[in-house]
Structures are given as structure tokens and as C-alpha cells.
Amino acid sequence: MRRLIAVCAAALLANSAPGLAQSYLTPAPAPRSTSSAALHAAAVQREIVERFHLGLSALQAHDEGAAAAEFSRILELHPGEPQGSTAAYDLGVAQANAGALDDAARSFELAIERDPGFLAAMANLIAVDLGRHELAQARAVADRFVAAAPDSARALYSRGLAALQMGDLGTARGDFSKLLSNDPQYAVAHYDLGVTEERENHFNAAMREFTTALGLAPSYARARFAVGTLLLREGNRDGARIAFARAAQDAGDDPSLRGLALEMRDAISH
């Protein structure tokens, strides 16, 4: 019996070994050349790998300056692909985390230049461009992102946001609707679709989206505030006052929204 258990365990381990092996990095091969050029290349490659490890550790420790220095040095070593685009991408992450958005945008652009199908770099470049209010740039990258990954939730959400902020309401509606057809439970997209409808004066459709968002997330303060503004527009002052009061109550982490909701509630009361 014991022998049978041992055989089964051995078979199980043997089957899972390839899966476990994928958890570890492939060790660098020992140099098999005495050529100085090959030895130099191997040394450079070892330095690149070591600097990646140092940079990623620094990022984990929130030491963005040290991380950026490591990834910059990797780029100076002229790595091939995928390490070149990856170093540029990681440099962009470090710079964005440090608040250097212009530098981060340049790094993500470099990553995409070196690897035109790099979806994560496109996603981060759009996030940075939205953060620095470069809407046209964000939109251009978002168009590429959607073309490369038409069902990507991030691509649709990002382009929808850029389009909404630029006033291209047709594209915004199409992107948020497609995102919701793939993931109907995503309350934030219902809210943004509601904002899109409200900007086109489709108030019934907007109200439907905001109430759907609230059905999915009852403490969604921003959606509750939006319902209040639509009720106020309809002349339902009591309903609006209740909605603003509830929005203020739920907006714990957003002091500006809380202040605005209280202001609206009090303006209706008096």
C-alpha cells in the first residue's frame, strides 16, 4: 500500500514539475566561449538582469529615484528586445509614481516605439496623458489600443474617458456600451455612460444608467449626486434633497464631493 502511495505521489510530482518549473527564472547559461566579445556581451546581459532585479525591488520599496536610475542605466546598455521596451516601460512606471508625468509619457512612448504591440505601455501612456490633460495625445494612443485589443476593458474605458472629456459623445457612448456588454456589472461604466447621456440632454437614459450603477453599488456617492442633479432638473426638490444628503453621507473619501452635496442639499432646504 505504502509503495502504491509513493508511486502515485511520484507520478503526481512528475506531472506537475513543468508547471512548478515555470515559477522560476531560467538560470543564465555558463559562458562557453573565450572570445572577449562574447564574454563582454554575457557580462552586459548579467548586469541588465541584475539591474532589473534592483529596480523592481526599489519600486516595491517605493524608492522611485533608485528604480529610475537602474532602468535608465539598462537603457544605456542598449538591450535587445524584450528587455529594451521593458526597461523603458518600467522607467515610465517609476517616473509616473514619482509624479514626473512628462518624463513618464516619453518613456512609455519609447516602450511602444520599440514594441508596437505593447498593450500595458499603451494603457499606462493613456493614464499618464489623461493625468496631464493631454487629451488629444491620450485619444490617439487609445485609438491604437482599441485597434490592437478591441475587447480590452481598459482600452474601451480609457478611450471612452478621453472621448467624453473631448466632447466626442458618440465614441464615448459606443465604448462604454461595449464595455458594459462585456461586463454589465461594472458600475463605474454605467456612471460614465450616464454622464455621456446627460451631456447630450438624454436625461431619461442618464437616469437609467445612474440608477443601474446605484443598484450595483448603493454607496456610489458620485452616482447618487448625479441622480440628485437630474431630480432637481425635473423639479423634484424633495427627491433631490434626499439624494444630495445621501451622497454627502456616502462621499466619505471625497471631501470636495461631500462639500458640494451638502451645499446643494442646503440650497434646496432654504
Place this chain on the structure above:
Amino acid sequence: MLTRSVARPFLVLLFVFATACAGFALANAGVLSGAGVQPLVPSGAPPLLGAINELGRKGWACAPERAAGAKSARAAELPDIP
């Protein structure tokens, strides 16, 4: 003479009433237009995807690249309800 003495307080009262009505109307208009003055704000930009190791974006282990292409909001690491 009598007509003038009666008419003056009446006109003053009428003026005060009209002013109060106008003030009330303006106050309400302010509230109603407040909804228009404060446009609804879209959600914020998505958070950045994380760093990638030296093996690059291709392959099953690259979480940021998988998130970038994911179909669902959660897998894509999109913002949750603020």
C-alpha cells in the same frame, strides 16, 4: 389727499412684497441652475499597471500585459467604486 395717504403705504408694501418674491425666485433659480453650473464629472483615469521583469511582456506570467488585454473590469484592474 386721503387717496394719496392711503396709496403710499400700499405702494410701499407692494414694493416690499415684489422684492421678496424676486429674491425668492432668484434664490431658487440659483439652486436650479446650480445643477447646470456644476457639470457631472466623469470618473478618474485608471491606475497605472505595475512593473514587468526582464522576461518582458510576452508569456503567461506577465500580469500587467494580461490586465491590459482583459475583457472584464476586475481583471483589467480598472477603478472600483470610489
